[in-house]
Amino acid sequence: MPEFLSLVSPEAALSFLFEHLVPVLSHEDTATEQALGKVTAEDILSSQDLPEFRRSTVDGYALMARDSHGASESLPAYLKLAGEVLMGTEPGFDLDDKECALIHTGGMLPSAADAVVMLEDTQVLDKGEIEIYRSVASGENLIEIGEDVPKGGTVIPKGTRLRPAEIGGLLALGITQIKTITPPKIGIISSGDEVIQPDQKPKPGEVRDINSYTLGALISELGAEAIHYGIIPDRPENLRETIQIGLRECDHLIVTAGSSASSRDLTADVMNELGDPGVLVHGVSIKPGKPTIFALAGEKVMIGLPGNPVSALVIAYILVKPIIEAYLGLENRKFAPSIPAKLTMNVPSQAGREDWIPVRLIEGENAVLQAEPIFGRSNLIFLLAKADGLVKIPSPTTGLEAGVVVSVRLF
């Protein structure tokens, strides 16, 4: 009954898994408008220049820059008004020497114009003559053809998660359909004789299922699809049958064991039996989450998490998230928020094991953030509800001292 885990570090556990496994991704067509949060399956190139015409960035007069040279309040230049460029249309005229055209922000410059002078630097005289008080340089107050994106350029690389700005950029180019990574299906199995559905009233000794829902929520948040297989009693035949169904229907499986050691060992046994090569990692030198299991059934990953809901969720953030992200095809990650903050108190730890502690962030003096550890026994789910993120205490150290700057990984 005692556990003899051959512990490996969290990093080693992940690299060992990825050595045995190259993510196979599938993709699907998605309307760009609906693609928020999805991940691009290929480089997206521009089939056109953006903009396709020279646009004014101000309200003013389009002109040839040389005609404004030397102009000042005391010595204005005088130009003839050749016409007005209407929004959304080609100018129906061009400029001759010493001519200008009224133009609005976003308007298309007449071919001969190479600059725009702002309205506030001008004055209208009668007889269609415009007084110019300021000299402008060639190229001033306009956007050149292709200045935002040149034709043929890569606008969004493969493996990028799309945010509002990317959606807008794609639509500006008329790219209304794109290929995105198909979200992996991740099955969740809760095991444990003591575990009941949340809508039931626990009898003494029973606890409600939390893991199916915290993990399901995290999986959705990351952009994958959670498939629920409910609660399975700690019997090999039940676990075997459900894992078999899950492997058939899903890309990956997460099994949270009951909280007893026997339940965890059972999970590893069944994964070894059903998987080929089976269990790769059983036991990680991390707290919470030591009994974590990584196993493979062909190309499908089976992850065994501790039954303790806090351990399960912390390990999901630290170790499961990178696996899901690999299967989401994320290569071009935007900056993942990890924030430096001053630790407010000493945190002891055991050398040889990575500790992750929940912290709350507080605005300190001089805009220096403070990270306040939230202590409590690791089984308390509301510990995490009070926290903003996690702080790592590296494996070789025996703790961190109050006042040191730590990096807080936000939830």
Place this chain on the structure above:
Amino acid sequence: MPEFLSLVSPEAALSFLFEHLVPVLSHEDTATEQALGKVTAEDILSSQDLPEFRRSTVDGYALMARDSHGASESLPAYLKLAGEVLMGTEPGFDLDDKECALIHTGGMLPSAADAVVMLEDTQVLDKGEIEIYRSVASGENLIEIGEDVPKGGTVIPKGTRLRPAEIGGLLALGITQIKTITPPKIGIISSGDEVIQPDQKPKPGEVRDINSYTLGALISELGAEAIHYGIIPDRPENLRETIQIGLRECDHLIVTAGSSASSRDLTADVMNELGDPGVLVHGVSIKPGKPTIFALAGEKVMIGLPGNPVSALVIAYILVKPIIEAYLGLENRKFAPSIPAKLTMNVPSQAGREDWIPVRLIEGENAVLQAEPIFGRSNLIFLLAKADGLVKIPSPTTGLEAGVVVSVRLF
């Protein structure tokens, strides 16, 4: 035609709006399981202790702590095995003096037990006798009744956005239904004679609509509901009619003007005509985004944004987001990621105006983050696609120097 805006600071614009307006929120019943990202409409109290029974946090033997006092490897204590506590059940027995019970992680302690000794600190002798090598204190290796949450305690305050940990905590308490804030409906109207649908091919002088989609994506990301009213030409009667429909159907309206000054003025005129009290703010001392409009029609906010897609999206992050968050009922915000980083180059600015510049974050030496400004004319939407967040150059300064630490507001 020249604009004469009475500019106010971004903070003043928001406070002025909120002085005239107290968010009226409605709420709805939501299944906790489906409530990820939603905001609580009331304080949620616990109707029970969590846990409801004393649980072991380890695999081992439950005992009376005093029976282990003085025990060591050289001088073990000897206890009689009274039985095993099965997972998910009440122990069917209690302990007498000098007795212990085999217990698994998560198991329910017999009434007389007040501590658990870990399995690795024990050895089984024959005849049901257990050798204990280590003294444990009363309360060691167990969770007390109500230690996670006491009965009647507030577990999640009103106005909290729910993350995976909160979902799990609520379900642990059997709270499967909660009241959440009904997401506000936010109408989006794009105006401008030069603006066409993204799936159309622009003729010279025309540009595709970007704002409807960047703003729609941001609104969804924040948890509100975007209602699209398409593209309206710059004619008062069209804008008037569409704003009237929008005010009837939505809680708030965002109108992005065409990029010309006349289009923006038209928006303000129509908002003044249809609203009571009408336009509160027209012009904010911020770059990009100077022509921003805040108007009220009774309890409904109308926001006029510049047509330039970069300005519109930056203003949406800086000024529209706080308004949407107020209407989502967010009071108990978890930490909003804003990251200190070293500016990599000088950024000039104009005093008397708040500048917001897009930056990319780069891991520098010694884990110091660097913020690299992304320069370009403000009309380039792919500027924002390259950026991780925005940096403020405060109003009184004339710029920031390379090497100063700035706070990056992440997208």
